[in-house]
Amino acid sequence: MNIAPDTWATYEDLTFKDILEQSTLLGYYQKLTGSDIIAFNVFNFMKMTNDERKKVALHEMGHALGFGHHDSGIMRQGRFSMTELDEHIKEDYYELY
Amino acid sequence: MKRKVLIFSTLLSSIIFITFLNQGIDKDSVQSKEQNIEISEIYGDFVMDATKKEEVVGNSENVFIAKVIKQVGTQPLNEHMPRTQFEVEVKRNIKGKLKDFIIINQSAGFMTDSEGNVTLVKFENQELLEPGKTYLFASLYDSNNNWHNPVPGYGEVLVSDDTKKQMIDEYKKAFKAQKTSKIMEKHKDKDFVNGYIDEE
Numbered sequence: 369m370n371i372a373p374d375t376w377a378t379y380e381d382l383t384f385k386d387i388l389e390q391s392t393l394l395g396y397y398q399k400l401t402g403s404d405i406i407a408f409n410v411f412n413f414m415k416m417t418n419d420e421r422k423k424v425a426l427h428e429m430g431h432a433l434g435f436g437h438h439d440s441g442i443m444r445q446g447r448f449s450m451t452e453l454d455e456h457i458k459e460d461y462y463e464l465y
Numbered sequence: 466m467k468r469k470v471l472i473f474s475t476l477l478s479s480i481i482f483i484t485f486l487n488q489g490i491d492k493d494s495v496q497s498k499e500q501n502i503e504i505s506e507i508y509g510d511f512v513m514d515a516t517k518k519e520e521v522v523g524n525s526e527n528v529f530i531a532k533v534i535k536q537v538g539t540q541p542l543n544e545h546m547p548r549t550q551f552e553v554e555v556k557r558n559i560k561g562k563l564k565d566f567i568i569i570n571q572s573a574g575f576m577t578d579s580e581g582n583v584t585l586v587k588f589e590n591q592e593l594l595e596p597g598k599t600y601l602f603a604s605l606y607d608s609n610n611n612w613h614n615p616v617p618g619y620g621e622v623l624v625s626d627d628t629k630k631q632m633i634d635e636y637k638k639a640f641k642a643q644k645t646s647k648i649m650e651k652h653k654d655k656d657f658v659n660g661y662i663d664e665e
Contacts, residue, residue, distance in 0.1 A: 387542055390607040391614040392524050392649075393572075396509040398545060398586075405545060412512060415651040424510050431508040437516075446514045447648050 379403070382432055386410050394447060395424045397431035404432060412447075419449035426450065435460055503584045505576075507546075507617075512646045515619035518636060523643035525603035526655060527561035527613065528636055530624060532599045534566070539574055540610075547574030547586050550612060551594050553602070559636045560643075568612035569594070569602060571621065591618035599624045601632055608654065 380403045387407045394416075395408045406428045413421055426442045437443055441454030513520035522528050531553035538550035549571045555563045571594050573587035587593065594600065603620030604613040615621045624632055649655060 385543075387546070389542060389572075389614060390609065391572075391605050392512040392515075392616055392620075394510045394512060396507045396588075398505065398507045400505060400545060407546075411652075412648060415648050420648075427510045428508075437508075444514065445510055445516070446520070447512050447646050 382406060384408070386413075395428050397428045406432060416447065417449060419451050420447055423448060423450040426453070430457060433461070434464055502575075503582065505584050505586045507572075507586065507588045509588055509617060511616060511619075512648055513644070515616055517644075518639035519642045520644050520646075521603045521616055521619055522560060522636060522639045523645035524649050525560065525616065525620060526605050527563050528559040528601070528603045528640065529555050529561065529563055530557040530559070530599060530601055530629070530633070531555045531567075531569070533569075533594050533596045535596050537568065540570075541574070541576075542572070545576070545586070546572070547576045548572050549574040549593070551596070553600075556599065557633070559601075559633065560640050563613075569604070569621075570607065570610065570612040570614050572614070572617045588617035591621070592623070594621065599629075601636060605655065 383403045383405050385405060385407050386409075388410045390411055391409070392412075393409045394412050395406065398405045398407070406425075408421070408424065413424075416424075423442065424447075427445075430443050435443055435457060437445055438456060441456045442450055443457060509515075511524075513524045515521055534552045534554055536549060537552045539547065540550060541547045551569045551571065552566055553569050554566055573585075573591055573593055576584045576586050578584070585593070601622045601624050602613070602615045604615040606612075607614050622632070
């Protein structure tokens with residue numbers, strides 16, 4: 369997936385940034401006026417595998433697309449490895465878009 | 466006759482003046498109550514499934530009941546993420562051994578933009594802590610700031626006299642069945658009571 373940056377003709381919709389906080393937070397999505405934010409908590413990310421990081425990135429992208437938490441699949445909360453979209457979020461996607 | 470007209474006019478003027486005055490006061494009062502504060506909601510992902518108590522307890526160093534005394538700071542995480550610090554008095558420990566007065570750093574607060582617009586930034590299912598009220602906190606100690614970071618929303622649960630006993634029992638039970646993520650084991654400086662029980 370490519371996220372288009374700001375140009376003279378387009379406005380960036382989503383900004384990715386790192387935060388550092390000694391907490392159980394892995395990452396978050398924040399809707400703002402202008403560019404929304406997805407942040408990853410370096411405190412925990414440094415201790416995670418690449419596949420666990422990908423899960424968090426996909427999870428937050430899911431929030432950015434308008435999906436809420438679910439008890440299974442990529443929108444389930446928690447640290448686990450997941451690098452592909454599950455059927456549930458695909459169904460949600462086709463329903464929403 | 467002239468005198469009656471004068472008295473009538475004075476009374477009428479007074480009534481009109483008081484009516485306008487009251488309307489003005491009411492208008493101001495309604496405006497202050499319904500001040501249009503925008504809410505910016507944050508959707509977080511955590512080390513654990515935060516909806517499960519045994520996972521919230523397992524990934525917290527401290528679980529305790531405390532009364533919020535007062536707000537002591539508003540140190541933000543970054544330009545878009547306000548945080549509010551509160552002094553709380555520890556009343557009872559469920560996990561860990563905290564005592565007396567400590568600082569809770571809540572990941573929520575008010576943000577004012579350059580045009581003076583105020584936004585309340587908070588996580589989903591989260592409410593701003595209120596001085597005088599008692600909460601159950603599930604938190605990690607932040608050694609950089611010497612304060613405790615509770616799980617937003619899920620680790621800052623309002624306690625009432627009616628629910629207190631039931632809540633303590635539920636969280637004591639959750640402590641016995643606690644599940645700790647392996648990732649927390651990698652934070653060597655963190656002190657988790659009774660070791661680790663991983664979910665996988």
